[in-house]
Amino acid sequence: MSTTNSKQELLEQCKNYVDQRLQRIQKTISDIQESLTSETKSSAGDKHETGRAMLQLEREKAGQQLSEVQKLQEILAKITIAPSKNIRLGSLVSTSQGSYFLSISVGKVTIENTSYFAIATNSPIGTLLLGKTVGDTFNFNGNEISIKRVT
Numbered sequence: 001m002s003t004t005n006s007k008q009e010l011l012e013q014c015k016n017y018v019d020q021r022l023q024r025i026q027k028t029i030s031d032i033q034e035s036l037t038s039e040t041k042s043s044a045g046d047k048h049e050t051g052r053a054m055l056q057l058e059r060e061k062a063g064q065q066l067s068e069v070q071k072l073q074e075i076l077a078k079i080t081i082a083p084s085k086n087i088r089l090g091s092l093v094s095t096s097q098g099s100y101f102l103s104i105s106v107g108k109v110t111i112e113n114t115s116y117f118a119i120a121t122n123s124p125i126g127t128l129l130l131g132k133t134v135g136d137t138f139n140f141n142g143n144e145i146s147i148k149r150v151t
Contacts, residue, residue: 003151007081007092009111010101014118017106018072025069029062072104075120079103083151087129089121094149097140102126 036055079090087093093100099116101109106118119126128138129147137146 003083003092004081006111006114006116007090007101007151010092010109010116010118011076011079011081011090011103013109013111014101014103014106015076018069018076018104021072022066022069025062025065029059029066032059032062075104085133085150087132087147087150091129092116092151093129093147096146096148097143100125100129102129 032055036052036059075089081090084091087102089102091102093102099114101116101118102121103118105120105123109116109118121127121130125140128140132138132147132150134147134150137144139145
């Protein structure tokens with residue numbers, strides 16, 4: 001598989017990850033809304049108000065998660081799969097310690113029996129990688145890591 005195809009597949013996997021998170025959050029929001037509208041006033045007024053307050057807090061929490069997912073979608077929309085000499089958002093980097101796709105923090109992604117780590121540019125290792133080129137080295141967790149390939 002070519003590097004461009006690998007990058008495209010990694011980008012698709014990241015988008016699928018975000019889409020799945022979005023669907024879970026939207027279902028949660030829908031369930032909360034349904035609970036809020038279907039809850040009827042019980043004779044124990046305090047119990048009813050406490051239940052509604054808890055649902056409101058859950059809805060706010062889900063709203064914050066929705067906002068986070070939208071930020072991830074914005075980051076993914078900025079990624080281009082065009083090759084670059086300097087490491088940047090969208091770069092696929094092979095190092096002496098593994099391969100990294102600078103995008104969003106998804107973790108380990110396997111494509112055709114090859115493992116990659118989809119990481120955010122603001123993650124500890126992502127920050128160290130940004131701007132570097134082939135042949136550069138950096139220290140991470142006491143290990144010297146060399147950059148073998150950047151696409």
